[in-house]
Amino acid sequence: MAEPKTKYDRQLRIWGEQGQAALEKASICLLNCGPTGSETLKNLVLGGVGSITVIDGSKVEVSDLGNNFMVDESSVGNQKQSVSKFIEEHPEALIETNPSFFSQFTLVVATQLVEDSMVKLDKICREANVKLIFARSYGLTGFVRVSVKFAETIDLNVADPVAHKHTPYVIILVKMAEEWAKTHGGSLPSTRDEKKQFKELLKAGMVATDEDNYRKP
Template identity: 25%
Template sequence: MSAPSTSTHQAELSNGQITEDEASLYDRQIRLWGLEAQNRMRSSTVLILSLRSLAHETIKNLVLAGIGRLIIADDGVVEEEDLGTGFLFREEEGAVGKLRTDAALPQIASLNPLVSLTKLDTLSPFVGGTEEETVELLKKEKVDVVVALDLSRSQNEIIDSAARTAGTMFYSAGAYGFYGYVFADLGESYEYVVNSSSGIAKKSLSYAPLSTAISSSAWSKPSTQTREGGSPFRGLTRNTTKKLSPGVAIGILALWEFEQQKQALPIGGEGQVAELKEIAERIRQELGVNAKALPSIENEMIEHLATHATHFFPPTLAVLGGLLAQDVLRALSRKDKPIVNLLAVDTMGGTGTAASWGMGDARDA
């Protein structure tokens, strides 16, 4: 694995306190979130895996908010199709053919010179390496949050497992045409604060790893089973089920299963729509979704996923990347409740709903 390369754009840290330049730049959000939350963010390290699609909007929001250090990792070169996905790659600057990390670094640095930047010209060991190597790298680089973008379910499960061992918070996210998701695993004991009528209250959440949260073998268990899987839709009323819009989450789960079976996402080939529909209907039944609220999975959504799962639509990337970055900042600042724990988004329908998979309710810390 090649050694990390760090840019000259370093944040000036003064005994762990906010500097005058930072106080001026982040004045508005310090007033909004508070100095303590801002200090947590500026002392944090975030690792972004893959610079395609969602990385653009996610990175922009994280860097402008004032995280301390950003590590970007990618092993590919900029292609023509990358040019329309965001600001990281500029055709007029000859980005095509360059390493994605090299093309992206100056664009990121121009957003906020107070953020320290590091690049890795590989996705190893996160993709293709061992869990032990991944844990070692996360600890060595003191990564607070690792964000895996547009990777497969199996890859995400391996990275999540390593992140838990290293004590690193984990997010995965992906865009599939007009649809997408954000999954969060912030560890077995994540503490945060919320403002209540009686003042500031401390809360605690116990997150489930991805492999457990969406385990089909556990979907028959009650949804209140902490870290034991369980369907978040079983036993819900018709109206409550509709509010959670389970169809989108089921479509994404079906995509993941299809990808595991075929080792590739569907591309609209013969019979793929029918295959994806069959998987989705089976998952709907296994999850015990209220049949009055969702008697079947929408054909239009399945057809779109089967045809456009590998396509990137800029409006979807902007919406999903913004939601992802916002939640990463929330997790770092420990201010307000983060995603619990799978957010499914339909940008054409204008819906985004989160459901708790394999987790208990928040409790006082």
């Protein structure tokens, strides 16, 4: 069996040993194991995530055969059980009847939920300090929404160069935008000149030339 540093060499180059250790300790809950959910599940497993619990109350239908690589013709009519921790229940029902269930996880990944359930789950996870990702696909289009409340806890002036380099770009934007608004009457950059100044403000936050997280993707 390959050593962890060899097995996960490519991703270690992206988020470092600290990020890989966090991934391996993570406990993740996946809601709905359809096409979007199964692709998410595959990538989490390949990344070395600690544990995954799948919540899905639906059965495999013929239409799933063309868009879900985890099922075949023999699966039609059966549950979408593909991992050891599988709970046969519709996510919407679980959100309504047992909201405390989600507090045990590091991250909840909710796919293909209706808006009403999304709003309720967002409140549940925020109160329990559980990170939440929504994902929904519509053919070749879709959206991903990350719901967390940790922007205010992150210090952009952290002394650790590794932590500074791995601060998410969206957090940098949020923090910098807040600083800008304080000195501009609560407004965000709107004119061409203001946007140019804001970009320079972002660059000024870099402490090393290889900090790609301080550059716009």
